[in-house]
Amino acid sequence: MKRWALVILLLATGTLLTLAVGVRDVPLAALWQAILAPDPQNPDHVTILWIRAPRLAAGLVAGAALGMAGSVMQALTRNPLAEPGILGVNAGASLAIVLGALLLGATDHGMMTALAFPGAALAAVAVFAIGGGLSGDAGPIRLTLAGAAMNALLLSLVHGIVLMRADTLEVARFWVVGSLSSAIERPVGAMSLVVLGGGLIALAIAPRLEALSLGSSLSRGLGVGPRMAQAQALVAVTALTGAAVSVAGPIAFLGLMVPPLARRIGGHVLRLELLAAAALGAAFLLIADTAGRLIFAPAEIRAGIMTALLGGPVFVLIARRLKPGEQA
Amino acid sequence: MSETTLRARDLTLGYGSAIVTRNLSLALPTGRVTAILGPNGCGKSTLLKAFARLIRPVSGDITLGGTDIRRQDTRALARRIGILPQAPLAPEGITVGNLVRRGRTPWRGLLSPWTQADEAAFTEALEAVAMTALRDRQLAELSGGQRQRAWLALVLAQQTPFLLLDEPTTWLDLPHQIEVLSLMRKRNRDAGTTVVSVLHDLNLAARHSDHLVLFGHGGSLVAEGPPEEVVTAANLATAFGLRARIMPDPVSGSPLVIPL
Numbered sequence: 001m002k003r004w005a006l007v008i009l010l011l012a013t014g015t016l017l018t019l020a021v022g023v024r025d026v027p028l029a030a031l032w033q034a035i036l037a038p039d040p041q042n043p044d045h046v047t048i049l050w051i052r053a054p055r056l057a058a059g060l061v062a063g064a065a066l067g068m069a070g071s072v073m074q075a076l077t078r079n080p081l082a083e084p085g086i087l088g089v090n091a092g093a094s095l096a097i098v099l100g101a102l103l104l105g106a107t108d109h110g111m112m113t114a115l116a117f118p119g120a121a122l123a124a125v126a127v128f129a130i131g132g133g134l135s136g137d138a139g140p141i142r143l144t145l146a147g148a149a150m151n152a153l154l155l156s157l158v159h160g161i162v163l164m165r166a167d168t169l170e171v172a173r174f175w176v177v178g179s180l181s182s183a184i185e186r187p188v189g190a191m192s193l194v195v196l197g198g199g200l201i202a203l204a205i206a207p208r209l210e211a212l213s214l215g216s217s218l219s220r221g222l223g224v225g226p227r228m229a230q231a232q233a234l235v236a237v238t239a240l241t242g243a244a245v246s247v248a249g250p251i252a253f254l255g256l257m258v259p260p261l262a263r264r265i266g267g268h269v270l271r272l273e274l275l276a277a278a279a280l281g282a283a284f285l286l287i288a289d290t291a292g293r294l295i296f297a298p299a300e301i302r303a304g305i306m307t308a309l310l311g312g313p314v315f316v317l318i319a320r321r322l323k324p325g326e327q328a
Numbered sequence: 329m330s331e332t333t334l335r336a337r338d339l340t341l342g343y344g345s346a347i348v349t350r351n352l353s354l355a356l357p358t359g360r361v362t363a364i365l366g367p368n369g370c371g372k373s374t375l376l377k378a379f380a381r382l383i384r385p386v387s388g389d390i391t392l393g394g395t396d397i398r399r400q401d402t403r404a405l406a407r408r409i410g411i412l413p414q415a416p417l418a419p420e421g422i423t424v425g426n427l428v429r430r431g432r433t434p435w436r437g438l439l440s441p442w443t444q445a446d447e448a449a450f451t452e453a454l455e456a457v458a459m460t461a462l463r464d465r466q467l468a469e470l471s472g473g474q475r476q477r478a479w480l481a482l483v484l485a486q487q488t489p490f491l492l493l494d495e496p497t498t499w500l501d502l503p504h505q506i507e508v509l510s511l512m513r514k515r516n517r518d519a520g521t522t523v524v525s526v527l528h529d530l531n532l533a534a535r536h537s538d539h540l541v542l543f544g545h546g547g548s549l550v551a552e553g554p555p556e557e558v559v560t561a562a563n564l565a566t567a568f569g570l571r572a573r574i575m576p577d578p579v580s581g582s583p584l585v586i587p588l
Binding site: 078204205207213214217218220223224225263267268 | 377380381382402403404405406407409410411412413415416417418419420421422423426427430431433434436438439483486
């Protein structure tokens with residue numbers, strides 16, 4: 001119970017920091033007023049409602065999605081290094097959107113956002129297939145290498161397209177390293193529904209993924225066909241990652257850092273782990289975003305860079321604990 | 329009970345073009361403890377996997393209660409046949425209790441919560457292998473014998489009338505091998521469970537089984553029946569190329585193999 005209290009405390013902290021702290025610090029009293037009796041003339045209220053509230057919503061949606069996507073991917077692959085950033089699923093969604101913008105002329109935002117999903121799905125299936133994940137016997141090293149290669153390839157394509165379109169550099173940079181700064185232009189409302197759907201699928205299939213993690217033979221003995229469970233998990237990962245990228249661009253390492261902590265809180269019960277991962281993912285992203293806004297204020301460090309700065313050492317820590325050739 | 333026999337009909341098994349078992353017809357006696365024996369590579373484990381529907385036969389079929397198991401619903405079948413494979417994977421950091429709970433998977437619906445029946449089966453499985461006190465310990469911290477008992481508890485919690493075990497005693501020292509086999513015998517007596525194991529030790533198999541199935545090199549069926557009929561000098565010579573003298577075990581009376 002204490003652990004869950006900590007999770008809620010972190011989430012509340014992230015939420016309050018996002019709303020109250022920044023170039024213009026807002027006192028907590030003004031925060032309540034802005035929510036209860038918004039005044040369009042008051043600059044504090046305008047900052048909170050029109051700049052920071054959308055940012056909060058984007059952070060909650062993208063953070064929760066990436067936390068859960070990381071947990072599903074790690075459960076599916078038995079690989080503690082699996083997450084949407086490292087395995088190139090983020091990059092696949094990003095590339096699809098950038099390609100769409102290039103071909104369709106960046107006019108149709110709704111269409112571009114929808115492209116994130118086939119992009120994420122293609123990248124996910126390709127990496128799982130190359131990494132041997134579909135046969136259920138991929139070692140962590142092979143899958144991680146396949147993901148790293150795919151990620152590098154897709155992101156360099158994104159770079160290539162973005163650099164050709166120097167006119168919209170700020171908009172384009174969003175698709176290389178994610179950030180919450182464009183929150184107000186992003187389809188946060190629609191994507192929150194997609195994240196809800198993806199999250200519910202993940203929760204529903206959690207016991208099957210738990211059976212699958214005992215190896216494909218025992219899993220089948222328990223009545224869970226590996227291929228079906230894998231396909232369902234990939235649907236959940238695609239929905240969650242595609243939505244997160246639509247809202248916040250590609251944000252790496254969040255899905256790596258959150259699941260190990262969520263696992264401790266959930267006590268190896270995947271359903272509880274997913275709930276903890278959603279809350280922790282949102283909390284971490286909001287805190288990383290706030291830190292990025294404060295360090296070199298008024299300049300901003302993008303949230304995707306902050307999570308990478310924090311997540312890089314975590315990656316090294318986890319990778320050092322892996323034994324080569326181990327099935328983990 | 330006798331209507332629900334697990335039976336192989338004209339079964340041919342193999343991987344790709346390599347055939348390991350050819351035209352085998354075999355019925356596993358329901359409500360008994362059966363051991364499958366034979367030299368390495370004779371297809372014992374392959375046969376067990378086919379009985380659990382883990383591999384698809386090249387030809388022929390396996391029936392349970394007269395119906396091809398490949399035409400039965402996966403989850404319904406998982407409530408009737410449980411299998412403990414040779415090297416199941418343990419998620420890092422998992423506790424005994426958490427592992428054993430996963431044995432309830434085929435009984436749980438997509439959204440249904442943990443029921444009283446689940447809890448009862450879980451508690452009973454832990455008790456059956458004397459692991460109740462260790463339920464909150466991490467699997468990785470336990471000894472090899474305790475770990476194997478935890479895996480057994482997982483398939484016991486599945487509460488299937490058929491239980492297939494692929495080399496359940498490999499890697500265990502002799503007391504722990506006997507412990508595992510005694511547990512299976514007890515399960516068979518208490519719940520009427522049909523237990524089928526792939527084993528290597530002929531003496532232990534003869535002592536702890538009602539029925540033996542002996543394969544030879546190349547996967548041919550050498551003999552099946554009660555231990556005293558199967559474990560004979562002639563059969564062992566055919567199956568293993570082993571010269572041995574057989575005498576009754578002074579304690580249990582079951583055949584005892586003395587290699588020459």
